[in-house]
Amino acid sequence: MSMMHPARGGGMRDESVLRDRNRQAPEIPDLWRRVAALFAPYRGTLILAIVLVLITAALGVAPALLTKQAFDVGLFPAANSGPNLEALWWIVGAMVLVLIGNAAIAVWQTWLTSKVGNSVTADLRVQLFERLQTMELAFFARTKTGEIQSRLQNDVGGVANTLQSTFTSIVGNIVSTIASLVAMFVLSWQLAILAIIVMPPLIILQRRVGQRRARIATRTQESLSAMTAMTQEQLSVSGVLLTKTLGREQAASAAYREANQHQVRLQLEQAMAGQSFFAFVSVVMALVPVLIYVVTGYLISGGADLTAGTIVAFTTVNGQLRRPLIGLMRTGLDIQTSKSLFARIFEYLMLQPAVVDAADAVEIDPARVGGVEFRDVAFRYPDTRPEDPPTLRGISFAAHPGEFVAFVGPSGAGKSTIAYLAARLYDATGGAVLFAGVDVRQCKREQIVANIGMVSQESYLVHDTIAANLRLAKPGASDDELIEACRKASIHEQIMSFPEGYETIVGERGYRLSGGEKQRIAIARVLLKDPAVLVLDEATSALDAVSERHVQAAIDEASRGRTVIAIAHRLSTVRHADTIHVLDRGAIVERGTHESLLQRGGAYAALYAESVSESEAGS
Known part of the structure; x- marks a missing residue:
C-alpha cells in the first residue's frame, strides 16, 4: 500500500546520527x-x-x-x-x-x-x-x-x-x-x-x-x-x-x-x-x-x-x-x-494532529446512523512525493443502513485506504466522506468512533486476559455479556476449553492463540461494542480454510442488522454483498452484484477466475 515505507534493516545503526557531530536540538x-x-x-x-x-x-x-x-x-x-x-x-x-x-x-x-x-x-x-x-x-x-x-x-x-x-x-x-x-x-x-x-x-x-x-x-x-x-x-x-x-x-x-x-x-x-x-x-x-x-x-x-x-x-x-x-x-x-x-x-x-474536531462540529442524527457515503473522494498519504499518483481518485459510493458493501481488487489498489477513511483515521485530501449524512470533518470524532467497529487482517490483542481484551470495547461489560458476544463469534467453547477460561493470558499481540482464535475474539469484541457500521479489512485473508470458515460464520453473525464495509482478498467472502466495487489503481472500475459482475466478464470476472484457480491449486 502507499502508506508503507521501505523497511530499515533490523539492528542497523542510524548512520546520520553517528556521523553528525554538530547535530543541534530542534528550536522551540x-x-x-x-x-x-x-x-x-x-x-x-x-x-x-x-x-x-x-x-x-x-x-x-x-x-x-x-x-x-x-x-x-x-x-x-x-x-x-x-x-x-x-x-x-x-x-x-x-x-x-x-x-x-x-x-x-x-x-x-x-x-x-x-x-x-x-x-x-x-x-x-x-x-x-x-x-x-x-x-x-x-x-x-x-x-x-x-x-x-x-x-x-x-x-x-x-x-x-x-x-x-x-x-x-x-x-x-x-x-x-x-x-x-x-x-x-x-x-x-x-x-x-x-x-x-x-x-x-x-x-x-x-x-x-x-x-x-x-x-x-x-x-x-x-x-x-x-x-x-x-x-x-x-x-x-x-x-x-x-x-x-x-x-x-x-x-x-x-x-x-x-x-x-x-x-x-x-x-x-x-x-x-x-x-x-x-x-x-x-x-x-x-x-x-x-x-x-x-x-x-x-x-x-x-x-x-x-x-x-x-x-x-x-x-x-x-x-x-x-x-x-x-x-x-x-x-x-x-x-x-x-x-x-x-x-x-x-x-x-507541540505536534498538531491532522484529524481533529471542527470548532463548529455538529451532532449526528441518530435516525441516520449507519449511512456511509464517499463523494468524489481523492486521497494521498502525507509522506508521498508530489509526482506520485494518488492512492485514491474519484471514489464515489453509498452504503445505506443495513447494507453489505464490498471492495475487491489487486494489492495496492487502495482498498484498505477506504476502510481508514470510513473510520476517519485519515481525512480525505479531496471530495468528502459522509457519515450519517454529515461530512466527517463536521462530525464529532467520538460519535464516529462510537458507531464504527473495525476488524482488520491482523487484529491486535494486548498482553492481558481474554476478558480484559474483550472489555476494551465495553469496560463495564458483565460476564454474561462477554459470554453472549463470544457465543455469537463462535469462540466461547474454545475459550472454555482453556484451563483458565476467560482469564487466560493471550500473550504479546495474542501470540498464545491461533490466528482464527484471535480473529474471533476480535469479532466478539466488536459485537460487544455493538456498532452501527462494521468495517472488515481483509479479516480472513491470512487464515487457513478451517479457521476461515469459523471466522466467516462469526462475521456473518456480526454483520446482521449492520452496515458492513468489507475489504476482501478472497472473493468467496463477499459473494453475497449487496454491491461489490472493483478497485484498480485507486479508482472504481466496476460495481454490481456478484452475478452481474461475472456476466460482464470484466475485471471482477478475471479476479474471480484467478481466486478459483488459487483455491483449486491449494486443495
Whole structure:
C-alpha cells in the first residue's frame, strides 16, 4: 500500500546520527517559558521551598561570622587576657543551633522540591502520552515505536533531575553566593575584590563548555532512541520470530553491540565534557586562600586593621563561596544540557494532529446512523512525493443502513485506504466522506468512533486476559455479556476449553492463540461494542480454510442488522454483498452484484477466475 515505507534493516545503526557531530536540538520558541509553565500548578509549594532555600542560604554564612566572634570575643577578647568562656559558650551554642536548624530546614526543603519535581515530571510524561494519543494514524506509520518510547522514557527521565532540583538549586546557590560576598566585603573589601576577580573568565569559559555538552546530549539521546527502537523491533515476538527463522541472531547481537558501544562513547564524552573545566575551577578557587594570606601580610604591614578572627572568618567564607559558585556553574551546564532534551520533548508536545474536531462540529442524527457515503473522494498519504499518483481518485459510493458493501481488487489498489477513511483515521485530501449524512470533518470524532467497529487482517490483542481484551470495547461489560458476544463469534467453547477460561493470558499481540482464535475474539469484541457500521479489512485473508470458515460464520453473525464495509482478498467472502466495487489503481472500475459482475466478464470476472484457480491449486 502507499502508506508503507521501505523497511530499515533490523539492528542497523542510524548512520546520520553517528556521523553528525554538530547535530543541534530542534528550536522551540519560548522554551524556558514553556518549562516554567509546568510548575504553575505547584506554585504554592514551590514558593515555600524557595523561602526555605533562602533561609538555609542565609544561615549558611552564620557559622563563619560566629567563628570570627569565637576568636575575637571568646578566645582572644583582648591583649594579655584569657578567654571569655561565658561568651565562648554562648557563641558555640549559637553555632550548634544554627547548624541543627539549617540541617532540619534543608531536609524539609529537599522533600518539597522532590515532591514538586517528581509531580512535574509525572505531569510532563502524561501530557506527552496524551498528545501522542491525539495524533493521527499517519504519524505512527512514519515514526518508529522505539523513537516514541524513547521520548516518553529516556528524554523525560533525562530532565527529571533538572525538574526536581535545578530551580531551587539556582535560587539557593545565588543567595549563598550573594550572602558569602556580602560577608566577605563586611570583613575586608580589599580581600573580597581579590577573591572575586577570577570569576568573570570562569563564567565565560563555562558557557562554551555548556554549548559543547548540549550538542553531545542531543546526539546521545538520538543514539538512545535508535537503541530503544532496535530493542523494540528485535525483541518483540514478531522480531524474535523473524530473527530466528532467518538465522540472524548473531548479526542482530553484533549490530546491538556496535550501537551500545557508540552509546557508551557518547555517554563517556558527555560525562567528561566539562570535567577538566571544573578541575581548573577547583584549583583556582583553592589557590585564592594562598593569595589571601600573601596579600593579608602586605595589608597588615601597611597598617591595615585585620585581626586573626577576621582572617579565619574570611577564609572560611571564601571556602563556603566555592560550593555555591561551582554549584551555579554545574547547574548552568545541566540547564544547557537539558535544553536539548526539553526541546525534543516539546517538539512532540507541540505536534498538531491532522484529524481533529471542527470548532463548529455538529451532532449526528441518530435516525441516520449507519449511512456511509464517499463523494468524489481523492486521497494521498502525507509522506508521498508530489509526482506520485494518488492512492485514491474519484471514489464515489453509498452504503445505506443495513447494507453489505464490498471492495475487491489487486494489492495496492487502495482498498484498505477506504476502510481508514470510513473510520476517519485519515481525512480525505479531496471530495468528502459522509457519515450519517454529515461530512466527517463536521462530525464529532467520538460519535464516529462510537458507531464504527473495525476488524482488520491482523487484529491486535494486548498482553492481558481474554476478558480484559474483550472489555476494551465495553469496560463495564458483565460476564454474561462477554459470554453472549463470544457465543455469537463462535469462540466461547474454545475459550472454555482453556484451563483458565476467560482469564487466560493471550500473550504479546495474542501470540498464545491461533490466528482464527484471535480473529474471533476480535469479532466478539466488536459485537460487544455493538456498532452501527462494521468495517472488515481483509479479516480472513491470512487464515487457513478451517479457521476461515469459523471466522466467516462469526462475521456473518456480526454483520446482521449492520452496515458492513468489507475489504476482501478472497472473493468467496463477499459473494453475497449487496454491491461489490472493483478497485484498480485507486479508482472504481466496476460495481454490481456478484452475478452481474461475472456476466460482464470484466475485471471482477478475471479476479474471480484467478481466486478459483488459487483455491483449486491449494486443495
